Amino acid sequence: MEKIYVHPLPVRIWHWINALSFILMILTGIQIRYIGVVNLMPFKAAVDWHNWIGFVLIGNFFIWFLFYLFSDKIKVYHPELSPMKHFRDSFRQMKYYGYGIFKGDPNPHHVSVYHKFNPMQSMTYQIIMLLIVPIQFFTGILLWDVERFQASVNFFGGVRVVDTVHVLAFIFFVAFIFIHPYLASLGHTPSAHFKAMFTGYEEID
Numbered sequence: 311m312e313k314i315y316v317h318p319l320p321v322r323i324w325h326w327i328n329a330l331s332f333i334l335m336i337l338t339g340i341q342i343r344y345i346g347v348v349n350l351m352p353f354k355a356a357v358d359w360h361n362w363i364g365f366v367l368i369g370n371f372f373i374w375f376l377f378y379l380f381s382d383k384i385k386v387y388h389p390e391l392s393p394m395k396h397f398r399d400s401f402r403q404m405k406y407y408g409y410g411i412f413k414g415d416p417n418p419h420h421v422s423v424y425h426k427f428n429p430m431q432s433m434t435y436q437i438i439m440l441l442i443v444p445i446q447f448f449t450g451i452l453l454w455d456v457e458r459f460q461a462s463v464n465f466f467g468g469v470r471v472v473d474t475v476h477v478l479a480f481i482f483f484v485a486f487i488f489i490h491p492y493l494a495s496l497g498h499t500p501s502a503h504f505k506a507m508f509t510g511y512e513e514i515d
């Protein structure tokens with residue numbers, strides 16, 4: 311079996327700090343949001359941890375962002391496809407995950423160094439990393455100190471609006487934390503992509 315290097319070290323470091331931090335943010339966030347309903351930890355500890363880990367996450371994001379900004383590996387997110395071909399291939403990939411995989415069809419995507427993602431992955435990861443994650447960070451910072459950021463909070467419609475956006479993104483991430491590892495387990499063995507995110511090397515048939 312051939313091995314190719316697909317996940318450079320900065321991406322792997324970013325990814326696992328990110329995954330662990332997101333799980334902790336979800337748990338502390340649930341405690342903050344559902345105080346009186348759940349009792350996972352003291353409220354004050356939940357708020358303190360949520361704030362600290364939030365700043366770790368924001369700093370950590372820049373490992374991923376700067377790495378891709380200053381590396382030719384950015385190509386993994388921009389394969390030279392026409393938009394039509396991109397959507398056709400995304401549809402083919404969705405059909406595979408929703409149907410073909412259950413009758414043993416081969417995966418339509420073939421991994422290579424500059425095409426490590428299928429079109430569905432490259433599109434969803436970009437939407438998440440460049441839109442939903444920054445919205446979560448931005449609303450989180452505003453909610454961290456609503457007095458200091460009063461003017462911005464008011465500009466966006468008040469605490470309720472900012473908080474609702476933050477919670478909607480939270481709901482998205484709760485779903486993502488289940489769907490993403492499920493899809494990541496659909497390699498040639500269930501653990502293949504997980505191993506690759508630790509070692510950097512993906513095994514190719």
Ligand code: HEM
Pocket residue numbers: 317321325328329330332431435438439443487490491493494503504505507
């Ligand atoms: C239990 C938590 C998680 C597990 C087990 C996990 C697993 C993986 C694995 C195995 C890969 C590589 C294969 C692939 O692309 O499918 C990957 C890639 C990726 N994951 Fe996760 N993940 C987790 C949490 C997260 C979270 C919370 C985020 C973002 C909010 C995230 C964002 C990404 C991104 C953007 C990539 C592509 C990285 C790149 O740019 O090369 N993951 N994940």
